[in-house]
Every structure is written in C-alpha cells, then in structure tokens.
Amino acid sequence: MRPAALFRALMVGLVAAASPALAQAPAKLDKVSFGTNWVAEAEHGGFFQAVADGTYARYGLDVTIVSGGPNINNRILLASGKLDFFMSANSLQSFDAVANNVPVVAVAAMFQKDPQVFLAHPDARVSKLEDLKPLTLFVSKEGMQTYFQWLKSEYGFNETNVKPYTFNAQPFLADKKSAMEGYVTSEPFAVEKQAGFKPTVIELADYGFNTYSTLIETRRDLAENKPDLVQRFVDASIVGWYNYLYGDNRPGNALIKKFNPDMTDELLTYSVAKMKEYGIVDSGDTLKDGIGAMSDARMANFFDKMVRAGVVRSDIDFKASYTLRYVNKGVGLDRRPKN
Template sequence: MSAATLLRSALAAALAAPLLAAPAGAAEKFSYLTSWFAQAEHGGFYEAQAEGLYGKAGIDADIRQGGPQVNAMQLLLAGQVDAVMGYDFQVLNAVEKGLPAVTVATTFQYDLQGLMTHADVKGLGDLKDKTVLIASSSHTTFWPWLKAKYGYTDAQTKAYTFNLQPFFADPNAAQQAYPSSEPFQAQEKGVPANFYLMAADGYPPYGSTIVVTRKTLEERPQVVRAFIKASMQGWRDYMKDPAPGNALIKAANPKMGDAQIAFGIAKLRELHALDGKNGVPIGAMTEARWKATDDYMVGAGLLKPEVDWHKAFTTEFVGDLDARLN
C-alpha cells in the first residue's frame, strides 16, 4: 500500500470517528417541575436521571424542585417549564377557565392525602366528635367529600398551619396528612398515631400526575412519550434499589434524611401507590377514574357541570406502558 493510500485511509478514519461516536440526534431538553422539595415521593424521576434512562431515551431531562412559593401551573402556562407534577382538581379547574393544561400520565394510582388521628380512632368514619385540622385549600378538595360521605360539618374544622404541635397537644384532634410525612414526625416524637388514606374509602383522584400544555402535546408528542416511559422505568427501578435516586434526592434537598426516605418508600409499597391493588402498569390512567373525579367535583359544586372533563387528560401515552413492580 502506497504512502498516499495510507494517508487517505487515516484521514477517512479520523473523519468517520466522531460521526460514529455521535448520537443520531441531539438530546431534547425537557423540564419537569415537582410539587415539593425532593423526597421519596419523587424518587422515580431522580432514579431515571441517575441511571441515565432519560439520556438513553434521547432526553436532556431537568428535574426541578417545587415548594410552597412555587406556582407550578403558572410556570407551565408561561412556558417556563415543559411539564409539572399536577393534581386532577387543579387541571379540571384549569379546563373550566379555558386554560390548555392536559394530564398525560400519573405517578400514583391514588391521591396520597389522608388523615392522621390519635390511636383511639378506628377509621375515617370515626371523627364526628373530633376537631379536624385542615388547610384552607382542603375546603375545595377533600373536605366536601368527607362531609358528604360521613356527615361531618364545617364547625369541626380548624386551620392546619403545617405545625404538628396542636395535634400533639390535643388528643381529640385529627389532621390532614401524607403517609410519609406527618406520621413519620409523630413516630419521631413517640406519639402513637393512625393514618387513614382517603382513597381507600373511595376518594377518586390520581396523585402526582404529569401535566403538560396542549401546545407541547401537539408539537412534541414523541418527547412527551419518551419522558413518560423513562420516568416509569425509573420508578420501577427505584422501588427495587433506590440508592441511585436517593443520592440525587439528598443532593437536591440536604434536609432529607435517610430515615425519612426509607419511611416514605415503605409507605409507597404498603399502600401500592404506584401499581394499585390490581398491579397495573406504573403511570396508567383510565377514563372511568377521571369520570369519577368529575362526578365528585360537580356534585360538590367544585366544577361547573358543563365543563368538558375529557379535555383535562389523555390516555394516549399510557396505553403501552409496561413498567411493573412485579
């Protein structure tokens, strides 16, 4: 082989190398804003990031923390983020106002909202002589459901200021709670307490959904689909080995300790939050459940009857999900 031929071969190899190493296309940027500071309830998204599942799906994912001063829906509609961790009532109310928000998948098969009670209370129906501490927003979400189901009255309620001392001090008090948060704090204080999940008694909404704008849905459907699929794979892996996701959770939220995270994961397993009682694929939603939520809201006067509830969600992206816990 001549020197010229060798030189041409070397140049061709050098030019081809970067082309072979480069991905087929640049990764699509996609930001997801959670509902609170990083915690176990967000673990699957951090796990997908830690394992590189988003990158493998062609996505440059940016998982952002929410918080008490963050208006997620406002940021979504302003185009500041591509997707947010949402709530069925929130999206149905947005549709009522003509806003283009759409739920494309869920994280949890149930809203994890519940009530924490002292040890003498045996269920959600056992609160007629109790003081119930709830936030102001709860009067337009779960409280009308509790009143209709159990005959409770507004006179029983007092403001919950996210301080557990009133509950600890009053043995006749119950309060709103999430299974991984307030019960953990009660345990740490050595206060015996029960937690009752409202969904177990029929409260219909999904929990911690993925919400996008209709524009994103129409212009970037493949990116939305890839993000959902990678996220649900992340949740599957997180529930098997949460260590990679936990490292990112603690980096994002240094106040989140190992004991709190472990408690949260245990509660997600105990409640079958991700796959429901029937072991559905992670992320799945049904029209029937959305109809049940619409029926409740309309019946409670929280939504106008003429609102087209079908606009609040689509099952287009969850029909082929295959990530399961078993």
Template sequence: MKALRGLVLAVAAMLAACSPQKKDEAAPAADAPVTIRFATDWRAQAEHGGFYQALASGEYAKRGLDVQIVQGGPGSNVPQLLASGAVEMGMGSNSFIVMNLAQEKVPVKAVAAFMQKDPQVLIAHPGTGVESIADLKGHPILLSDASVTAFWVWLKAKYGFTDDQVRKYTFNAAPFLADKRSAQQGYVTSEPYTIEKAAGLKPKVFLLADEGYPGYATMVLAPDSLIAKNPKAVQAFVEASAQGWRDYLTGDPSKADALIRKDNPEMTQDVLDQAREKLKSYRIVEGDEGLPVGAMTDARWKTFFDMAQSQGVYPKTLDYRTAYTLQFAPKAK
C-alpha cells in the same frame, strides 16, 4: 375555590399571551437532546423518587431527553411555571388541580398519573375511640387552605363532616399534638413517621384512597403546545418516568436518593427509606387494579368528576375529558 380559580385564570391569560418561537430564531440540531425542565410540587423527597431514579439511571438520556428537575416548595405554582415558559412539563399534585385547569380552559393536560392512590391521610390520636374516618365526625380537623377546596369536599359528601370542624393547618404538628380530640391531614409517607419520631406517638392513620377517594396524584402535566409540537418527547418522558418508578420501588434507589438529598439537604435517609416502604406497602404507585405504572382511565376520571360535580364544585356542562389525554399513558396489555 375562588382564590384558586382566580389564579388559574391568571395562568390561562399568561399562556394565551405566550408568543410562539420567532421564525428567525435558530432551531436546535435534529439530533440534539430535547430539554425538558420538569417542575415538582414540593422539595425533593421519596414521593418524587421515580423521576429522580429515571434521571440518575439515564432513562431520560437514552430516550433523547435532557431532563432537569426543578424542585418545588411552599410557594411553588406549577401551572404558573408552565404558563411563563419557565418549565416545559410539571407535576399535578391532585385531580382537583387538573380539573380546575380544564374548567378555566387552560391549555394544559395530565398525560400520566404516577400515583394511582392519592397518599392523603387523616391522622388521629390513639386511644380516643377513633377507629375509622367516620368516627371523626364532630372532631376538629386541621386542614390547609388547598385541602379545604380539594379532598375535604369528598369527606363532607361521604361522612357528613361540616365546615365548623375545620382548623387551619400550617404544616406544623404542634396543634394536633396539643389536642387529643383533633385530627390532621398528611401524606401516608411523611407525617405519620415524623409525628411518631418526634413525639413518640404512634397515630391512627386513615388513607383516603383505601376508603374510596377516587383522585389520582403525582400526575405529569404537559402544555397542549408541547403535545402538538413534540409528542415524541412527551411519550419519551412518560415512558422513562414509568421505568424510573418501577426501578425506584423494586431496585436500588441509592443514586436517586443521593440526587434527592443533593437538591434537598434537609432530607434524611431514614425519612426516604420509610417513605419508599410506605409507597410499596400501600401500593400508592401501582394501585390495586393491576394497571401499568403511570396509567389513567376514562372511567376513573369520570368517577372523580361525578363526585366533585355532585357537590357543586364543577358545573354539569364541564367537559372533564379536556383535563387529560390517554394518548401517552401506559396501557394495560
């Protein structure tokens, strides 16, 4: 975690150095739309569909927001974009990212979670005797550097996996396909389909969330400064995004998909269609607890922190509640 924490410290320093608006700068008109540049964590895809739906359908605009989605990519760093003032809000991919910001006292909080289930999966070859995650003990597992310091911590704690199983994953399925004993990471909405399409192989897929992994995903991050200065804008963004996600999953997604393909011309409609169906069938956005879209709970965050802290990732003294606020997240009725 040292490299990531070093980066988080740098982000904290940048946020501390950011100066407030000068008094002689012209203030925007009272009725002018509030500009929100929202940075995503990857290239445009169905996993961002609710935000694009809210943009395409005017949900942001009718709440007084001028939202611009800033597409991410392999080198994108959302906390750094927030720190530099390049964006007003951003996406937190997983709960470890948010908790790391809290540990380094970076003044940014999660204000909503639009994936109740982290879509992370482990993918294995069929016909090799692997019928559960536990069966992968001793097998080589392809993981990115970021994953080694994130959900791998939980896998080791729950299944007794060891670091000598780790092989470097470079977002290329070729090493996995070449070794039938291996497994690799992926998103339930992406890699299983692309592997099957490219290699004619229907892999075994294990969704970590359905095995008890407690992390949220696709969280909305807001700087403390924006929360203090314009809480109405934060609330409006969360509410519009929640409606966008509901509409993307249950309504007509065509306008959102068109915006996604415009931002990411490499994206194809078949990939979008199957990803949307996976989001629905696995209940990635809604979860299994009957909570509103975008909700977070203190209990869930405590479960996540206790898991990570028990593995030595965070000290017991960390106030994990500074990582998030429930002020804006939808509440159960």
C-alpha cells in the same frame, strides 16, 4: 405537608450518560425541563431516579429538574412555555385548568392513590372514617376547599369542629381528641419522631376519594406537535418509578438529598416503604397497564363526586383535562418483582 425544612428551590441541569451496554441511545439528547410542585422528597423519587440512573438519557432526553417549594409556582412556568412538563398534585388541578382555559393536559398519573390521610391519637379509638366526626379536625385551607367538601357531601361531615391546620403538629399532639391531615408518606413519621407514638392513619382514598395524584402535565401544543418527545418522557418516567421502588434507588435518593439537604435517609426509606404498603404508585390498573395508568371511567367517577361536592362546575369538559394516548401500554411491567 412535609416534615423537612423549607428551602429555596434550585434549578439544576442534569445530564446522565448512557451506559456502554446501551449504545443505541442517541448521541444528541433532546433538552426538556420538568418542574415539581414541592421540595425534593421520596414522593418525587421516580423522576430523580430516571435522571440519576441514566434512564432519561437512554430515552434520548436531557432532563432539567426544576424543584418547587413555598412561593414557587412551576405550573405557571409550564403554561407560559418556560417548562415542558410539570408534576401536578391531583386531578382537581386538571379540572381547574379546563375551567380556566389553561392550555395544559395530564398525560400520566404516577400515583394511583392520593396520599392524603387523617392522623388520630391511639386513645381516640378511631378505626374508620366516620369515627373522625366527633373529633377536632385540623384541616388546611386547601383541604377545606377540596377533600373536606367531599367529606361533607359523601359522609355528612360538618365544619363545626374544624380548626385551621398550619402544618404545625403541636395543636394535634396536645389534643388527644383531635385528628390532623397529612400525607401517609411523611406526617406519621414526623409524629412518631416528635411525640413517640404511632398515630392511627385513615387514608381518604380507601373511602372513595379516588383522585389520581402526582400527574405529569404538559402543554397542549407539545402533546399535539411533539408526541414522540412526550411519549419518551412519560415512558422514561415510568421506568424511573419502577427502578426507584423495586431497584437500587440510591442514585435517586442521592440526587434528592442534593436538591434538598434537609432530607434524611431515614425519611426516604420510610416514605418508599409506605408508598409500597399503601399501593400509592403501583396498584389497581397499574398491575396490568403499568405505572402511570389512567382510565376514562375513573376520571368520570371522580368528576361526578366533585360536582356533587360543589368543588367543580358541572358544565366543564373534564375529558379535555387528560389524554390516555401516552399511558396504559404496560411499559416497565417486567421490572416489577414476580413475588
């Protein structure tokens, strides 16, 4: 679901030196590895920023980012002990881990809103979610197994007019009575560039698809036996996201482009602007609890929706999929602009 060309992921060890003003940073840094779930992009910006601007180093960490991509499954590397942390797509993956006895746990949710959207042609006169029903809908295989089941159970959608989405916008562009799935941070930009019009955007999160997204996962043994290490990684990542959104994010963007040479400054700028506009990272509970916030009530609410939709089993212990131990501490709140 990205407009950038795909490339083989790189594994690069990155150590940022602490600034002279922060001499209290440990001389010896703890080495940890963090795997993303896709090629480097603005949606990963806070993590790259924390490496590039020295935030991880100031928290005593030497972080190696292992970029994801097509045919790369960093989540398996996490479970097998070859990675220390992983960037999980959404809460459904956390529920799935419990269902399959995978020994991982979510420790922070960097996105309060899932960026999943539908794009429609302006001529289709779509103004709300229900307006999508009569249109041809291009939905990916993963989408059919997840959010589309929720659309069926909560809004009465059906599969009659659904066609496979293969991450090619051409079928959508050719049919003005169609809508295409995408991420609010990327696909609208690609459509504008390719077709010269601004698509109508319907964000699923605004209609109750309230999964957390871009969660930090770690192994249960690490969370239980090295809580200080996990806390420092979570806190530094949170600060990295504040710096990326509200500070000078040029270091983070430069590192993203090093990992992904196909990334452009224009798309990076667009994606950051959309993350701010839609409150993807910083909204809701984060306004008082800080970026990364999670709550039991919201996890329970989303779990119930997914059970009703038949996406997850009702008998799994969803509370075992996450922990609030490392979040909701107000870390980084002072870095949000006052106005």
